Amino acid sequence: MDETATADAGDAPAEGATPGGPDGGDPVVVGEGVRKSYGDVDALDGVDLDVAAGEVFGLIGPNGAGKTTLVRALTGTTEAEGGLRVFGEPPREVDPSRIGLLPQSFDPPARLTARELVDYYGGLYDAARDTEAVLDDVGMADDADAWYETLSGGQRRRTCVATAVVNDPDLLFLDEPTTGIDPAGRRAIHRLIERLAADGTTVFLTSHAMDEVERLADRVAMLRDGRVVASGAPDRLVTEHGGAPRLDAATAAPTTEGVVEAVAAGVRDRLGTDPTVEATDDGLRVWGVRPEAIGDAVDALDDAGVAFDSLSWSEPSLEDVYLRLTGEEYARRGDGGPPDEAAGEGRRAADDATPGGGRAADDATPDGGDR
Structure with missing residues (x-):
């Protein structure tokens, strides 16, 4: 929190x-x-x-x-x-x-x-x-x-x-x-x-x-x-309080720690920032991706050999503020x-x-x- x-x-x-x-x-x-x-x-x-x-x-x-x-x-x-x-x-x-x-x-x-x-x-x-x-x-x-x-x-x-x-x-x-x-x-x-x-x-x-x-x-x-x-x-x-924008990739295969590290390194090289990349239930999430950098983030996924079924990008909303300040549970x-x-x-x-x-x-x- x-x-x-x-x-x-x-x-x-x-x-x-x-x-x-x-x-x-x-x-x-x-x-x-x-x-x-x-x-x-x-x-x-x-x-x-x-x-x-x-x-x-x-x-x-x-x-x-x-x-x-x-x-x-x-x-x-x-x-x-x-x-x-x-x-x-x-x-x-x-x-x-x-x-x-x-x-x-x-x-x-x-x-x-x-x-x-x-x-x-x-x-x-x-x-x-x-x-x-x-x-x-x-x-x-x-x-x-x-x-x-x-x-x-x-x-x-x-x-x-x-x-x-x-x-x-x-x-x-x-x-x-x-x-x-x-x-x-x-x-x-x-x-x-x-x-x-x-x-x-x-x-x-x-x-x-x-x-x-x-x-x-x-x-x-x-x-x-x-x-x-x-x-x-x-x-x-x-x-x-809402946090950073995020890019979510739904992957067919489970996301391993090695994949997370590879994507993080690729995003770092392409965007020049130190990203937060994490595994999710559906694939993985890259935090801090601005709209103009979505293409570079997708290239980083390709470089890491990540095959994804779908991508979604979202900005933080009041719901994110709510969850951050109250806790999900x-x-x-x-x-x-x-x-x-x-x-x-x-x-x-x-x-x-x-x-x-x-x-x-x-x-x-x-x-x-x-x-």
């Missing part, structure tokens, strides 16, 4: 990013020394962060790292120690109509249609977006009259996203918004997030899909063991740790604060709910 991960890289804003937003205004979300414990386990252990107006802020980390607990603290659905401010106020004092919330787990009434659900949640506010427009935004216009219980997992999640944005929030919390959604549905949600941010909505996004965060987020914070271990713009994190802290990422925690969050910050759907049944 990269020891630099333990440095508080997240304490400083990313280069080119101004705390509080481009106009230098106050941040929309502020956390200072946020702490939350479940018994002897620290779910949050002194988290510091700020989120600017109109920013898409990504929060990533392993299961049990504290992501959902932090979202709950910032939305006022759980108590936490430390300084917490949303629009300059304690989270529980913020006008609910300004907040949109999609919990990790949310179970609305199953015998309502998608349209009825969005209508209902929109009806909780003095001003709400047009239901049909919201359903179209999330790709549910063609299935709007299907009961929630008959929808696929991805369709249900898209409907839940719709209920979280129907109030046109100033600040939108999305906890794993595209879980179970097919590629077309994911693109629809991504376009919606991009459009909301362009119109000034601040988006606080947690996701295990690193490509999603890398595409959408202006800045990213990584949690591990309840602490921010790195933060900044995605490209900055990739540069600092991550053990949850303690036995029976905090219910942070568990389904029960998500259900509790859904009970305490429904999408948009409104009242719980189960407290009132809209028309058609008794079918």
Whole structure:
């Protein structure tokens, strides 16, 4: 594991990013020394962060790292120690109509249609977006009259996203918004997030899909063991922690130590650098090969007599940063740790604060709910 991960890289804003937003205004979300414990386990252990107006802020980390607990603290659905401010106020004092919330787990009434659900949640506010427009935004216009219980997992999640944005929030919390959604549905949600941010909505996004965060987020914070271990713009994190580009060769024959040494010598001669070459399950990998040097690296393979079936070259990504800073094998802290990422925690969050910050759907049944 990269020891630099333990440095508080997240304490400083990313280069080119101004705390509080481009106009230098106050941040929309502020956390200072946020702490939350479940018994002897620290779910949050002194988290510091700020989120600017109109920013898409990504929060990533392993299961049990504290992501959902932090979202709950910032939305006022759980108590936490430390300084917490949303629009300059304690989270529980913020006008609910300004907040949109999609919990990790949310179970609305199953015998309502998608349209009825969005209508209902929109009806909780003095001003709400047009239901049909919201359903179209999330790709549910063609299935709007299907009961929630008959929808696929991805369709249900898209409907839940719709209920979280129907109030046109100033600040939108999305906890794993595209879980179970097919590629077309994911693109629809991504376009919606991009459009909301362009119109000034601040988006606080947690996701295990690193490509999603890398595409959408202006800045990213990584949690591990309840602490921010790195933060900044995605490209900055990739540069600092992602490692070197790599060339992978899938070989028919097993890669021996002699082959690795021969390839390393050939790459050294041709590229003028001291490469890292290693055997993999499928063949071998050459680290540090820039795009313009791929041909020379392939020649080095030929010189070493390496017969390969296929080649692939890749640059480091946010996923590489994630794996480097968290470890590929991550053990949850303690036995029976905090219910942070568990389904029960998500259900509790859904009970305490429904999408948009409104009242719980189960407290009132809209028309058609008794079918």
